[in-house]
Amino acid sequence: MRxxxxxxxxxxxxxxxxxxxxxxNSPGRVRPAxxxxxxxxxxxxxYRPHASARRLRTQKSSTIGIRLDPMTDGISGSVLDRFLHxxxxxxxxxxxxxxxxTAKDPDDEILQFRxxxxxxxxxxxxxxxxxxxxxxxxxxxxxALPFVTFGRPWGIDxxxxxxxxxxxxxxxxxxxxxxxHLLGAGHRRIGYIGWPSPSGTGDDRRRGWREAxxxxxxxxxxxxxxxxxxxxxxxxxxxxxHRLEAAAGAIDAVVCASDSLALGALIAARGxxxxxxxxxxxxxxxxxxxxxxxxxxxxxxGILELLTGAHGGRVSRDGEQVSDPRxxxxxxxxxxxxxxxxxxxxx
Amino acid sequence: MRxxxxxxxxxxxxxxxxxxxxxxNSPGRVRPAxxxxxxxxxxxxxYRPHASARRLRTQKSSTIGIRLDPMTDGISGSVLDRFLHxxxxxxxxxxxxxxxxTAKDPDDEILQFRxxxxxxxxxxxxxxxxxxxxxxxxxxxxxALPFVTFGRPWGIDxxxxxxxxxxxxxxxxxxxxxxxHLLGAGHRRIGYIGWPSPSGTGDDRRRGWREAxxxxxxxxxxxxxxxxxxxxxxxxxxxxxHRLEAAAGAIDAVVCASDSLALGALIAARGxxxxxxxxxxxxxxxxxxxxxxxxxxxxxxGILELLTGAHGGRVSRDGEQVSDPRxxxxxxxxxxxxxxxxxxxxx
Numbered sequence: 053m054r055x056x057x058x059x060x061x062x063x064x065x066x067x068x069x070x071x072x073x074x075x076x077n078s079p080g081r082v083r084p085a086x087x088x089x090x091x092x093x094x095x096x097x098x099y100r101p102h103a104s105a106r107r108l109r110t111q112k113s114s115t116i117g118i119r120l121d122p123m124t125d126g127i128s129g130s131v132l133d134r135f136l137h138x139x140x141x142x143x144x145x146x147x148x149x150x151x152x153x154t155a156k157d158p159d160d161e162i163l164q165f166r167x168x169x170x171x172x173x174x175x176x177x178x179x180x181x182x183x184x185x186x187x188x189x190x191x192x193x194x195x196a197l198p199f200v201t202f203g204r205p206w207g208i209d210x211x212x213x214x215x216x217x218x219x220x221x222x223x224x225x226x227x228x229x230x231x232x233h234l235l236g237a238g239h240r241r242i243g244y245i246g247w248p249s250p251s252g253t254g255d256d257r258r259r260g261w262r263e264a265x266x267x268x269x270x271x272x273x274x275x276x277x278x279x280x281x282x283x284x285x286x287x288x289x290x291x292x293x294h295r296l297e298a299a300a301g302a303i304d305a306v307v308c309a310s311d312s313l314a315l316g317a318l319i320a321a322r323g324x325x326x327x328x329x330x331x332x333x334x335x336x337x338x339x340x341x342x343x344x345x346x347x348x349x350x351x352x353x354g355i356l357e358l359l360t361g362a363h364g365g366r367v368s369r370d371g372e373q374v375s376d377p378r379x380x381x382x383x384x385x386x387x388x389x390x391x392x393x394x395x396x397x398x399x
Numbered sequence: 400m401r402x403x404x405x406x407x408x409x410x411x412x413x414x415x416x417x418x419x420x421x422x423x424n425s426p427g428r429v430r431p432a433x434x435x436x437x438x439x440x441x442x443x444x445x446y447r448p449h450a451s452a453r454r455l456r457t458q459k460s461s462t463i464g465i466r467l468d469p470m471t472d473g474i475s476g477s478v479l480d481r482f483l484h485x486x487x488x489x490x491x492x493x494x495x496x497x498x499x500x501t502a503k504d505p506d507d508e509i510l511q512f513r514x515x516x517x518x519x520x521x522x523x524x525x526x527x528x529x530x531x532x533x534x535x536x537x538x539x540x541x542x543a544l545p546f547v548t549f550g551r552p553w554g555i556d557x558x559x560x561x562x563x564x565x566x567x568x569x570x571x572x573x574x575x576x577x578x579x580h581l582l583g584a585g586h587r588r589i590g591y592i593g594w595p596s597p598s599g600t601g602d603d604r605r606r607g608w609r610e611a612x613x614x615x616x617x618x619x620x621x622x623x624x625x626x627x628x629x630x631x632x633x634x635x636x637x638x639x640x641h642r643l644e645a646a647a648g649a650i651d652a653v654v655c656a657s658d659s660l661a662l663g664a665l666i667a668a669r670g671x672x673x674x675x676x677x678x679x680x681x682x683x684x685x686x687x688x689x690x691x692x693x694x695x696x697x698x699x700x701g702i703l704e705l706l707t708g709a710h711g712g713r714v715s716r717d718g719e720q721v722s723d724p725r726x727x728x729x730x731x732x733x734x735x736x737x738x739x740x741x742x743x744x745x746x
Contacts, residue, residue: 115498115520120487130681133480140467140499149520151462152487152497173462173496286685315685334477335682338633338662 056097057196064093069194115149116359117174119161121181122154131331131346132180135202138352139178146356162191169197176359182206182218184252189216200358202351204379206252219354219380223253223330226344226384227260230307230328233342233386235268239304239326244279245292245317246309254281257309257330278303282313289316311336311343332387340389347382354380403444405541411440416541462496463706464521466508468528469501478678478693479527482549485699486525493703509538516544523706529553529565531599536563547705549698551726553599566701566727570600570677573691573731574607577654577675580689580733582615586651586673591626592639592664593656601628604656604677625650629660636663658683658690679734687736694729701727 062069067090074082075090082090093099118139121132140150151174155161165188168174175198179188182203192199193216200217207215227244234242244261247254258279265275277300282292289312297303306321307328308314314329318341321327329336332345356362358380409416414437421428422437429437440446465486468479487497498521502508512535515521522545526535529550539546540563547564554562574591581589591608594601605626612622624647629639636659644650653668654675655661661676665688668674676683679692703709705727 120484122484130477130480133477136499137467137469141501144501150499152483152499154488154491312685335685338659338682 056099057194058099059194060097061090061093061099064097065090114175115151115173116143116176116178117151117153117165117168118178119155119164119180120152130333131348135180135348135351138348139355142349142352142356146360148356148360158186158188161188165191165195165197169195176200178202178355178359182252184250192216198359200355202355204252204381217358217378219351219358219382221346221351221384222381223257223344223384224260224263226330226346226386227257227307227309228264229260229384229386230330230342230344231261231264233388234305234307234326234328235264237326240268241278241300241303241305243293243296243300243303243306244308245289245296245306245313246279246281247284248281254309261307284310284312286312286316286319289313290320291316293317293320314341314343315339328386336387336389342389343387344384345387346384350382354382403446404543405446407444408437408440408446411444412437461522462498462520463490463523463525464498464500464512464515465525466502466511466527467499477680478695482527482695482698485695486702489696489699489703493707495703495707505533505535508535512538512542512544516542523547525549525702525706529599531597539563545706547702549702551599551728564705564725566698566705566729568693568698569728569730570604570691571607571610573677573693573733574604574654574656575611576607576731576733577677577689577691578608578611580735581652581654581673581675582611584673587615588625588647588650588652590640590643590647590650590653591655592636592643592653592660593626593628594631595628601656608654631657631659633659633663633666636660637667638663640664640667661688661690662686675733683734683736689733689735689737691731692734693731697729701729 058069058072062072065072065086067086071082071086072090072094075087075094079087116139118136120136136150143150151168153164153168155164165177177192177197177199179186179192179199179201180203182189182201182205184206186205189199189201189205200219202219204218204220205215231242242261242265244258246258246261249255261279262275265278266272270278278296280292280296280299282288289308292313293306293316296306303325305326305328306317308317309330311329311331311333314327315335318327318339327341329341329343332343336343358378405416405419409419412419412433414433418429418433419437419441422434422441426434463486465483467483483497490497498515500511500515502511512524524539524544524546526533526539526546526548527550529536529548529552531553533552536546536548536552547566549566551565551567552562578589589608589612591605593605593608596602608626609622612625613619617625625643627639627643627646629635636655639660640653640663643653650672652673652675653664655664656677658676658678658680661674662682665674665686674688676688676690679690683690705725
């Protein structure tokens, strides 16, 4: 039987989707008579508001749709391509098909969801590049379509919000590890180059640097001049390092939110300090600078397990649930390289 | 009506596929009685041995299968990903679906062809990384499945061989343009770093350098020490430049078969000479060195046109066919950059 959606409830009760949502989340805002009507419809239709953890009915010969993000010229843009490789390889091994599509924006992507499921071309979706208030996840939940996101919902309480199934890489712990590594190597004035707030991913990574520095004794006020925000890009990274040095004076090392920013900083630094990137792209390996690696194989594995229901959450000896079966937060790891090609230019 | 395949003929005549192939290609090797039986089956089944230019019957809601090559750490590996982006975007606009799969080797890929067409998941294929004597194209021809390759057959007479539909980028003219550009800028001793022979793509690119140099007056013998062959990779490119200088003495500039090799050469050259790469990857743009760009949008466009039969070959005023409707050879172009970041290190 098809699972009831919020739209079914709205239709049955003769109210808007928003009213049903209000009854569920802020019942005080709804008139008692309306509230009762909606609650009756919810009961009759056996609607479960957080039942979006719908999984693929079968593991065999189902097709998973995934949007191929527009091509970017950036160095870090290849991360989603690498994820696609990992996902396709593992899906193939499970006899799941991966179908690609493109979309200009989230609304266009929703149109594609509609088209691909209407034609029964696709049974489930994998979403990337999630953001706070993402209309795509809301649409998929309302339409009771199985999906998993690579990226958390970026809401107020990500970890416990059962809104949908997700897998993400813990950028916070990645930047924390990178910063701690530099502190351990004797560096003290460690700067940070990242993206402007608000940015789910960006703010999370900056927090990793900030907390590692705070543990090393830095006060909030002293950390202020040690970080700069810039848009993504190599030229932007070079410019950001100059701004950082202008504001903070001499610095010992710098950690960045991406390899693109790191490459720019590395070029601008001309061997004056170590630079650590994020994503461990081929350019980091080629030029020999350290970078935080996202374990994309594990991300793909987690996504397919959540999608097919192969992962039901771990249960401890005394029967208590110890890992949430609705999400996975995967720790990245720092790949340390000590002989950057570009740092050698003054030797 | 389904088109007859070589297997249908073999079955009807009660012989092996190889015997049918022999009747077609070396009839002297087949006994007259057998030959006659095969020829009768060919006539009865209206089998056309070179009718592999089969196209998708409909342009709408067909699914194209493409193998996602194993992920490489190389810088130039991203070219096939960029092609996939272009193909998916243009397929989407035509309401064609793109389905991904992986395969360990050509035989495994043929198994996937079998599986994907048996389940009617895929209607046509796009093949990449073609090579001489490719068993995949042979299998698809025998099974009368529509396909187009990105990459020519690399046979003896590519241009006129109607064996199958293909689109390729003219690496020869790309390297020729790069070399001519350097000659025009006043460089004389221009070296070449490429891949070992035999390699369809590699030999083709080397020929572009060689012919441009020959036109500038270089003899075959004098060109001998000016080129080296190495496997793909950044470290390999650096090593190759050292070998080139050891064999040829001072050189003025170097052109490479890939951006990975170019990056290695650039690092090893330390600003002593300009280096030109191939593929115009994000790293060439970031580090500011010239590179030959493959127009992947045009490749994708050509592939979809050949697949859907939208391109029927151009016909001149007097009714003569002037472009072959079975293939497209697309000219790349050199992206010139004059301020390499790494060359500035000695300034």
